[in-house]
Amino acid sequence: MDILIDSLLAILTIYLAFRCMLAPKLSKAVFVFFAFGLMLALAWIRLGAVDVAIAEAAIASGFMGVLMLDSLRDFSLIFSKNQERLEETASKIPIKKDSYHWTTALALGLGLILFLLISIQAIWEVPQGGGLTAIAEANLPMSGVEHPVTAVLLNYRAYDTWLEIGVILMGLLAIFAAGGLKQYRKPGLAPAQDPLLRKTILIFTPVLFLFGAFLLYFGKMGPGGAFQAAVLWGAIGILLHLGGWTVFTVIPRRMRQILVTIGLGFFMILGFTQMATGGAFFEYPPAYAGFLILVVETLAAISIAAALTAIFAFLTK
Amino acid sequence: MKIGTYEIYSLTSAILFAIGLGGVFLAKHFLRKIIATIIMGAGVFLCFVSFAKRDALTFADPIPHALVITGIVVAVTAAAFALSLARRIHKLTGEDTFGNEK
Amino acid sequence: MKEFPTSALPALLVGLPMLLATMSLFFRVKGRALLGVLGSFLVGSLAFFAFIEVAKYGTIIHILGGWEPPLGILLRIDPLAAVFIGLTAIIGIFISLYSWWYFRARIASIGRFPLFWPLWFFLWAGLNGLFLSNDLFNLYVTIEVITICAVALAVLSGEAKALKAGLRYLLAAIIGSMAYLFGVALIYGSTGTLDLNLLGEVLKPGNTKTFALIVITLGLLIKKAAFPFHFWLPPAHSAALAPVSALLSALVVKGAFYMMLRLWTEVFEVSLTFAAGQLIGITGAAAVLWGSWQALLQTNFKLLVAHSSVAQMGYLLMMFPLLIMAPGQDADSAEWLAPAWTAGIFQVMAHAFAKASLFLSAGIVVMALGHDRIESLRDLVAWMPMTAMAIGIAGVSLIGLPPSGGFLAKWMLLKGVFLSGQWWWAPAILAGSLLTAGYVFMLLRLAFAPARVKDPFRPVPKILQVCALLLALGSFLIVIPAENLIQFLEGSKSFGSGIESIMKGGGYGNE
Amino acid sequence: METNSLLLILILISSLIPGILILLLDEAQAFQRNFLNLFGAVAKVALVGWVFVGYMQGETYAFIYGLAPDLTFALKADKMGLLFAALSSVLWLVTTLYAIGYLKGGKHQRRFFAFFSLCVTSSTGIALSGNVVTFFVFYEFLTLSTYPLVVHRGDDKAVEAGRTYLWYTIGGGTVLFLGVVALFVLAGPIYFGQTEIIASLVSENTLQLTLIFFLMLSGLAVKAAIFPLHGWLPISMVAPAPVSALLHAVAVVKAGAFGIARLVYDVYGIPTSEELNLLTPLAIFAGFTIIYGSVKAFYQDDFKKLLAYSTVSQLSYIALGVAITGVLSATGAVVHLVHQGIMKITMFFAAGNVAETYGFYRISQLNGIGRKMPLTMGAFTIAAFGMIGLPPIAGFVSKWYLGLGAVEAGSYWVVLVLLASSALNAAYFLPIVYRAWFCEPDQKEVLPKYRGPFEAKALLLIPVVLTGLFSLAAGLFAGSNYSPLAIAREIAEKLYPNLP
């Protein structure tokens, strides 16, 4: 039975991935991409990786999907507001052939198949490495949390996580850089939209917030944690934004900066203080480990949520 | 040979990676290329997690899970950045595919 | 695990730039620049301090969070890493200084690019993290940090050209990262560890490992812009702002090289074959020839320099075939290993200095001309002698004329090539030199030629020119402490060691 | 550091530092520039003289700095090097004077003099280098430091010439590089004079050693302008007269010739070279170049181009002398290194004087110039006669020894080459002399650009007269104990210790 479900899920996932690539219309590809993300999340659950499933659903599929959808507006003619301009430019650009020369396709296809076969064989023959489950488990009591994934994320490999929080901040900066910062400075207030939507959003906001907080706290014991919570909190910002409340114009600049950097900053300063007291970077005093991790997670979640909101706000302006 | 969850998903991971790889080279539209990279990533992450499943003792190996979460965030950030670049390019030039720029 | 002296230095080397980057977000433009310059000195002196510490006590490690590998992550500064960190620091300081003045001078025309400083410090943190990292997955994270920052910096100007190049760069980098990560996944699956040292011990030859090695190598080759995968480099490097181009060329591409060097020599030692090394060497040779040749054909200064980067990176790849022992050769008696390593390290350093200087000069030229068409360099020597000098000196180092660092690198490379009996690399090395001379002197030739217009150059702050010139001189000065540096590097585990190739018989499998 | 090592460094620094300082000066600070230049030049001559005297009294001078494992920067004074160093430094002094006069009021003097100094630094570096690597370093440095001088005039022609110059020299340098590294790999770090190292390798590595020799030789032959690698020399005559004079009569071209001498004498050693049959091809190429250069010179109307082709021809005398074994031909080769330098520099000075004072660049314009510029053309005539090989001028001495050496070695064809070259030299130099002294000036009288007490600017006149006298004196007093010949003879005798 398991095999059947797994096989079905796997085949579906693969099919959707194919569709993503081959769907004739871009919009369709994006929608399929959504579905692909959901299938993948199911697959994670099947593999017992609930944390990953939440992260996948929230970030890779949810957040990314929203961004994709939003960018469809730019790319496809259907959603385009300034159709005229696009047609004008379209006429200037020579119409590109959408297909490749058959030799190119053949060569690539052949290469791809070879690659696939070899990689399948390689994966098939992966020897039992044993993983680190045993050590992780053995050290779990000292980590200050009960959920091993959280322990890894915020204690064993806190350094990676710290860098990762940094990456999000960098991503935000990068997106600013790509757009030029000037436009960010002058956000126009979106006109009031569908009142129903606004109401719904207002209702959802506290729910999302609470659910996020729960995930955050629950991360100590089971699936959940900073990233998952952050996405939910970020969703608040996104929803508010969609509803016309451009949150980032409301929050003062200094505050924004603090919001965005507090996770990274606190984590880092914590690390430095630990080092100053003779420990290693990110070495928690065992007694306070649980608490400190919670604080770090909270702040990180705030930062990430702020960053995600900012990204969305900036991209969809 | 036993076919179990691990085997299925690890094979799927290889196929997803291949699809992503092919897509990123063959797809023309920026958006599709970006999606392809995400699919590639999905393949890799699936591979990781399937190992976790295989090596599970009392619980699944947490390290790959943590790695994958980190990986997803990083990959998504990169993809979002790519998306912003693509949109910006489109806005500035109206192009949505790579040309032969120097 | 052997007892190492532990110190806070490795963590600080990553943390400090990160902190500075975060702090700089809270400042306005002017403050950021000031913080940037001061911070660069701070980080630089830290790197210098680390260098001295390593020289004194040998390899320094820092076990993050107190969790020893394989569970935790370990940072270590061995001499090899120390050299890269030191190099990054020196180049970084100069580029920071340059940027300060550069953005100040550009205020009227374009803007001051406030995002430059945080991104640059994040990049620095990423680079230091990369050099210090001893963990396969952490390497992935750091290289992604580098990629995102580098691309963000590359598109900073916001021009369509830069954006397109940036997207191309980003996509290529993501492909590389994903390929790399795929390999990491397989390795983790088959060994259950990510620590490089442990991996070197437990990794056994097998089909999986071979595949992992291939995808990791391919991923890194793409990130490194090795010959057929250099498609992203020239546009990205040439379209960026001058200090950014300098950073990208001088430091960022070196990251991937550093990773490849580490992984090949420390992790994948057993499964490499002589033939594979030859293939990498051919890639390098092709890059040298093709990149130089393309550079020769360019009409834009920055494109020329960017193509030159492709070529110069090729020289780095040519060190790999020398590291792998042919069947029957013994690594202990292979006397060409030390020269090959020296060649690689000096090529990295010389190229970093020279290329940074060239791009900074290009920035000066752009500032003075408004564009970078080579044809307009006419009479540069008379108008901006210092810049012309910088171009000349840096170019000379690229060509590999004595007594530059490039010369030392080429000398050692050739020596290694002859000692190992792989003489067939020599023509490529020399032809590359000649072609390099061709494009360097194409620039200089025009610089000496009479100008076609009156007052061709707008004035440019002198300090910018001084920065470029000093960097160019740096590519010569690194030769002076060469002997000490090599002695220092010999303290590194991998330096001077080779890879014994294994001829696998029959089929492949786990046995 | 002990004094003796310091002295060698000082010799190099005495032109390096002025060079760098001049670069830092302002274009308008002519006095400071000239002072630095002359100070450096005088200091260099004094230092070289000091070392020379010390060396003759049995002192040893060496300096070694390890750059990388077994890659050492080594300076060493030996007789041949000192001879070359003395030549460069003395002629530098003279040429500096000339250049100050020549460029007065010209553009980019700062650049010119700076690179001029750097160039002399590298040429003395070449002279004093103690091993192959150091030699190579300075050899390439020379290429670089001369490039700005070649393109100094900055017009398209000069720039194009610079391009050709670089293709040749960098190409040559690359080949030399290959040879040097290969040699290094085969034989380890070779200091000049350690010929036994190569000798011990001959039996096993015949092919490699032969290949390396020809690689290095072809690298050096570029600067020594041996056919077919001479193409850069006539083209780079677009440089200003002092540059052509010092660089293309002394520094650059001599570096090549000197390098060939070093290669044969101090790296491979004569017995090994003979054993491997390396010298015959060299001799043949050199011989052909001698004839070829002369024939080409015969067809030139451009004064400096003629001189350039003449240089091509004359330089190969040195190579030829090296290629013929025997103490006499070695003497001839070494002494020609000096003699050709002073004679050719005289001619270039003269050509420069004529061009600067009357604006004549072609030989057909030179009718009756001897009457107007007797000193200049007198010096030129002396040098020209010397080139032809007429006694008692320096050129005769070298030709005499080369001829005797050729006869000694039994290479009679070399004698024929020498004679043919003499005849051709006469054929292209004597018409100039003839025009200068025995032809009436053309109808249209050209007034000199310069008016003053002498026939030309004093700073232009003094050097040409000096070098003219040098070339006369070098021949006239060749027998004395301190003449170049005497030193050359000592060098040669040391090379052939077995001979009486």
Next chain:
Amino acid sequence: MIWLSVIILPLLAALLTSRYPSGRRNAGPIFVLASLPAVGLGLAEVPGITLDWFILGTQFSLDTPRRIILLLTGILWASSGLFSGTYLKDDIRRGSFNFYFGGAMAGNFGLLITEDAASFYTFFALMTFASYGLVIHSQTAAARKAAKTYLVMAIIGELFIISALFLAVQSAGSMLLSDLPPALANASNGPFIFLLGLIGFGVKVGAIPLYFWLPLAHPAAPVPASAVLSGAMIKAGLIGWMHLAPVGLVDWPSLSLMMISLGFTATLGAVIIGLLQVDPKTNLAYSSISQMGLMTAFLGIGLYGGIPGSLLLPAIALYAFNHGTAKALLFLGTALPGKVGGYWRILMWLGLGLAVLAIAGGPLTGGLWTKYLLKTFLSKTSLPGIDVFAYLLTLSAVTTTLLLSRFLHILRQVESPKESKTPSFILPWFFLLLAGGWWTMSPTLLPEGLMYQILGEKGMMAFFWNPITIWAALWPIILTAATLVVVFTLKSSFLNRWIKEKPLIPPGDFLYVILWIGNLFEKQIQKVIAFMHSFGESRHSAEKIIYKFIDNKKTIQISTQAESLLRRWEVVGISFFIFFVALFFLLR
């Protein structure tokens, strides 16, 4: 010191008399002073010295033949110098003449007193090239042509000389000229070396077939210069021969016969051509060729062996001495008829007649005894056909008389000046007349054996007043004179109708043959040289090949296209897979 002053004084004189007006005015006395040391060395024997520092180590010393020639040379330069002082007083290029005159003088003295090869060659070259200035002095078209011919021949000569010296010095292992003849005698290639020298110095001597420059150059120079050219400098070649010739040490029949036959051909042939000339100086030049031919022949006899060099060479030198003074007298005399009037004219003709007699070997002249001296050697050699030579020698007296009579005849046609005035340069002429051939009898100059050889136990007077000798000397001259008188009287118009305007055979006869042959091959030679010249141009030299490739539009286009192909994603993909597969197989 005196040795150096021999050279330095003329050089100083050259400088003084060319640069400074006062020097130019007093050029005559200055030149006389400058040549005094040389004359002194010729007269008094001074031990030789060695100067190591000079050139390649110089040794100054003299042996008998060279002392004789040095004396001659000194006298000639002194008198010609004095002559020139007044003769060229008004010449605008006086200064340059003096310069070259002094230079040639230094060279001429120097080559005589040096004992080593390098210095000898040095001074030889100095003389040769300085005298170019003398030849071209008048700067007329003819002079330029003559000078050109002279220069070309001189250079060819120099080349042969230097190659001979290379070989000789090498085989001797010594730079000393006195070591060369023995070395040549022993060396296997001795004859070859000597042949090279023969050709090289033969140019200067005017030996057949290298003489053709001489009738052009000697007359082209101003009178005093012609005098030294023909009287003194021509002897330098002879000295060169003497330095190389291993007289008495070897037996080289073929070389010997060649020299003798060439010598006699010159002696007789030159007369024939000389007779056809209209210019007195050309006539004299041919006479010089003729006389030098005689000396050539005798040197050739010496190479057959059997005659000691220490005797033969001084004898030849003595002959040269006589010829030199007399020829100089005649050359200087060519300037006189147009200027000298009145009673001085009688004296002039007397002097000219005497000189002619001396050359022809007339009784009571030095010519007689020097010729007789040489004749004695004929009996000492075992050379076959020596009798023929004796007859030829006699015949030469006839022909010489004939030729010089023609000279006098030409001079006679010069119009005498109206009034009876005399130029001051007649003084040195007379001085020279006094210094003439009789000096050759000075015993101090001669080695002991030589005097004995000719005079036996008898004394000098006995020789001169011996009727047999007188008759032997006189009859050819009388015969010739008688024939001339007969011709003159019988058909006076014949001599008067003898070519006047244009020589029947142009001076430098043989030159035209060479030029004609040269013209025949000119094209081929030009082609060869032009090929050599174009070797670098027509073929693409290295840099042009590179440029052609780099600057080619097509290359650039293809490369750019290739690069843009590599930029395409699908191509990157393909290379990715190619690499993948390649690595996969290579890593197995």
